[in-house]
Amino acid sequence: MKATFTRRFNASLLASAIAVAFSAHAQEQTTEQEQATEQKIEAITVTAAKRSQVIYEVPIAMSAFSGEALASQGITDMTDVGKFVPNLNITGFSAGHTSSANPFIRGIGLQDHLITTDPGVSVYVDGVYLGRQVGQNWNLNNIERIEVLRGPQGTLYGRNSIGGAINIITKQPNAQDKTIVSVETGTRGRLKGDVFVNHGLSEDVSFNFNMGYNQRDGLGKFINLPNAEYDVGETQEMYGRVSVKYAPSKDFSLVYTADANDGKGGLRPYTVMIDEVPNGAYAQGGRWGVPFPFGPLTNADVAENIYDNATGTAAVSSVSNSARGQSLTADWNWTDTLSSKVILSNRSSQYKAGLDDDGTIYELDHYPEHGEADQTSVEFQVNGYVGDVDFVSGLYYFTEKGSNLQGEDSSFNGGPNLLSLHQKTTSKAVFVNLGMDVIEDLRVSGGVRYTMDKKVADADVGAALGRVFSEDNWNEWTFDLSANYTMDNGLNVYGSIQNGYQSGQYPARPYCLFGGDPACFSASDNIKAINYEMGVKGEVTADFSMSIAVFNTKFTDLPYQVSTTAEGGFNTSNLVVEQTSRGVEWESTAYFGDHFKLHSSVGFMDVDVQEQDGVKPVAPLTPKWTLSLSPSYSTTLASGAEVEFRVDYSYRDDMYGEPSSDEGRLTQLESRALTNFNVSYTPANDAYTVSLYGRNIFDERYDNARLNTGDYVLRILSNDASEFGVRFRTQF
Template identity: 70%
Template sequence: MNTVNGSVLRKRKFNPITTALALALVTPGLYVANATAEEVEEKAKKSKMEAITVTATKRSQVIYEVPIAMSAFSGDALDTQGITGISDVGKFVPNLNITGFSAGHTSSANPFIRGIGLQDHLITTDPGVSVYVDGVYLGRQVGQNWNLQNIDRIEVLRGPQGTLYGRNSIGGAINIITKQPGSKPVTKVSAEVGTRGRLKGDVFVNRELSDKVAVNFSAGFNRRDGLGEFINLPEAKYDVGESREMHGRFSLKYDVNDDLKIVVTADANDGEGGLRPYTTKINEVPNGAYYTGERFGSPLPSGPLRNSDVAADPFDNATGTIEVTEVTNSASGVSFTADYNISDTLGSKFIISNRTSEYKAGLDDDATIYALDHYPEHGDADQTSVELQLNGYVGEVDFVSGVYWFTEEGSNRQGEDSSFNGGGNTLELDQKTTSKAVFVNLGYDATDDLRISGGLRYTQDEKEATANVGTGPTFAEDDWSEVSYDLSANYTMDNGLNIYSSIQSGYQGGQFPARPYCLFGDPTCFVASDNITAVNYEIGLKGEVNSDFNMSIALFNTNYDDLPYQVNTTSEAGFDTANLVVSQTSRGIEWESTWYVTDALSLHTSAGYIDVDVDEKDEVKPVAPLTPKFTASVSPSYAFDLEDGSTITTRIDYSFRDEMYGEPSSDEGRMTTVDSRSLVNFDVSYAPAGADWKVSLYGRNVFDKRYDDARLNTGDYLLVIKSNDASEFGVRYTASY
């Protein structure tokens, strides 16, 4: 057994019998009969594929050896795939769907993995899929739609991650790993100009200041025009869907000595723009409040409303409330990481971070010129996290252990800066969360080919929350605790393919109702849900079938208990959101592969299928929201050399997401089905021989598919949240030196 920076590396043997079985089962057309062990080993040496090293289990491992269903993206290849933000990652990972509709903001990202995600952005709701940047958990996503420059790779872990990750990973985790300062001098600049007013520029610089100190920094600007107009507010600063953003990140690495390395990082972003495109469909039924012009027996100021009062073009907006037309976001953070090798077999890691974020957004729910259901909104969050790890190995046993502490204070104010309700707030939320955990994960090499690992984590959460919907502040507090576990076995066959099986549990503390307007009728309704727990059973096969083909396939079954669904209705005071607590079972299959058809032509594919069954609740059969049954992507790439030595590389990326429900109701009368969508990107790059630059022609959503991100039915009206995605064509220039 060899160790490199504390990571365990195992040598693999080759056997033609196991190779034959694996190839016959997986890809019979690619197997060469009567192959000898020497021939198999020679194929491995000639492999065209570079196995990505990941840290999904907080160990450095080749992706094939991780007993988790996961996808990884190289940061340098994101642009060519048409991935410009974290939301785009959701187009190319099986059983992953990322929407962005929170409060009509253009910078939000709501990941759903295997039927679990974030339905509401308010401070009382925690995400079911955790997002991490260099090991730091991001408690809030509005205002932190990361620009994907300075990214080394992105890892998407599917299924509960209950023992190694900080908080709330009951559906999965997304790890963003940035480029660390190093000794190699690098300067990289890129510029992009395209349709829809796209103007984008980025710079990344890495320098070694001495043999012990290195720094890097990145900075950028991104602008894109809108998709519609505020037809009743010509004075609006921005068009519908317009966005402007600036961002920067600085990192310093200090190698104190051979055993101690320190990294200090600071980042910030600032954005503003126009409200996300959406439209409202008024329920024109005899007893509908908008149709009759009355709500709860009181006449509406506008009288009866019809769909003709809403903008005819769903990408225009007919609001008469100037306060909801502009959205803003800002976030900043600092982190300190220290890696210390205590001995040749024992190391430690310390991470402390503070992050703040704030946003302004809000919707005019009725989407008309009348002052009815409009809710300008402000939100902010301040979080601090500390993690101390002790890692190492003894003989054939390696371990990752540690303690974790997280605290967050945040608030939301709805109705502020509005003429509605005399300019006062219609909703005030404040919450303080504290989470503490201790964890240990062990790995044992039973043989050169069989690895067994298991882990335990004890987590304790506390929340203190205050809600005010105009009836006076209501205070509530609660606490939760849970022991999470996982057990997995990973067997490496003689040809290098890995078979794994795992049982993983996940946990998330309960949550308070997001919009508790029920307080008008029930002063005691501001109560948190119970522990949310998940148990996932999974088997998979992954690795290089031969030098031209790699693949991964996973089958899973996940049981969730006490899972809160957010259910929305209109109340006398406003938009009420309550928790419907359910039990859910998700089962399915996932596939990813890369095939080098020739030296010039490669083909990457992904596919996912999920069947979600939710127990009947109060004589209602809920459904998993924002979860397409089928997901798929196909990405061929072809490169060829010209006579002068220059290279042209072409790539097409096709992504499919099946139809899904926008909220936890399958009632056809609520019209919450979101149609399926197929999107196509292309990229054609030209790199001169021996040059340090390249130029690319790109197209994103080339057929201009206009699709819905989500749908919410309150009973009086249906909110149709449109994607801010639209066709875009342009030129990108990149130079590195």
């Protein structure tokens, strides 16, 4: 497969190079009048560096999607975004929940979801950090743009951004009266409706709100639970968001935003491989729980169809989630050269999920689970200019308190539980970033951040020790230094050194406590990352833009989550490693004539993990190659109506579902290639757009993760099957 892909990739690259060369030659032959025509490629303005800049001016590798681009590609959630960014892979498998989205950038992400684990890629919505990734509102229907920053972002984005950061920026209220209604229906029981309204109440006050409903049928049945409320993989969600803006002058504005979502449905598809595991206790006849089946478990005990589920435990057949959030953002322009910003936020989330790990009707390893988290954050910025120097500075405070409970009665008011886990995190930081134009075309910038973290955690796994308490503190300086030079042709060449930091983490499922040693529930050391990167990006011609980046990142004291079966439950410990990631990333947009456009992205990455105790770990959920191709063709009919044809192809190389690569490759995920299409029609008066769409049109079925516990392999399946339908959108 790799050889075939490489040949196809090389052929595609050669064809693209010839086409680009031909396009560039043709451009040189145009007249001065033709050269003066309007550029087709719109450079997106981003706030990746917490200041407004054209994307080509930002000295880091990043991708950006405008709201219009998201709509034209049919991208509606974070998982879809992960298909079209180089060296980004977004997967979902947390506790069998269908609402989780776990991004991995350049080999760094989050393998788990419990409160003692932290993501390596930070996600922000309008400047508010999302501490948890299960149960959040990932709907992208009222989005101004999305920015994906690759590489450590420790100075401006702080802790938990050692792999990168994702900024989601929603549409801000303004005085323009606008209503957008969209409806989507399709196969697999898809039904989605969404409305967005923006309205000016007065010269000083405006608001917008977005609300919607989304549902999709499942992929399988609970064959031993005839009264199950939902099918396997079935999803239903309601969501809403409202923003109110008060702007009495051009120098002051206040925006209050509240959002909420509620989701429910069936357990994510998964299956269990038992016979393939050498020396597994299941295959050898070992048992926990009741009733005891006669003889060892085999693959014949799980559902024959891998998208069905053979559990006999109703408590793990359904999932639910809810999240609530509110924020207040104040902007002041004190003078022409000095401004400040304050962002206050509070968020809460809850979920119910859990797996029946053996995947059979027998009551052996089933873990109903509840989780909740509450967070509060405050950020104060002072930004401006002093002479030729511009600066971004600020103070940051974050606190989070959360819990996870697993067991027969895993409700927060019930018990006993197989696992009771609590943690409170407090983080404080101060940061400053300076930049200046040394000469007209050369800009240098740099910054530092100091972070102090404290975690107080406790765990109870039913061992004789009872509840075990622990507390730890961390602090770290992070920095970045960069320079970018604008050449005569407008291209920007940049180089940067960035580092990142993540506080240590407690083990997620410390069933090691059955050994009688409370010290096994202790946190790892500071996690550090340093990245060296060079790149070129910009508009080569009015018809062609590109960006290319080469990077080398070293991570120290990086904890991998490794799970095994143990007395009492499912033990998850931290395997602390050193990791080096190096690679190259390419993105481009090219117009061939007035009607045909091609967007492409390619990522290649080589990851080396230091050997541990004679074992060579691998970076989990990290493909070596990532690729996307998005050709589109638009034409205007005699009536003035516009028709657009679009295809979106994405490829993710094979990868491992966990840090260990066993000899039988039981945890290896096969490569996947997904293809979407969209055909849209817009009449001459722009009254509406109607589209025929297809997602994953060849019905590629793939795995999200695999975990080898020593007794069995959990094979977490994607919920992303083929779907065809129609979408209607109107604006007035």
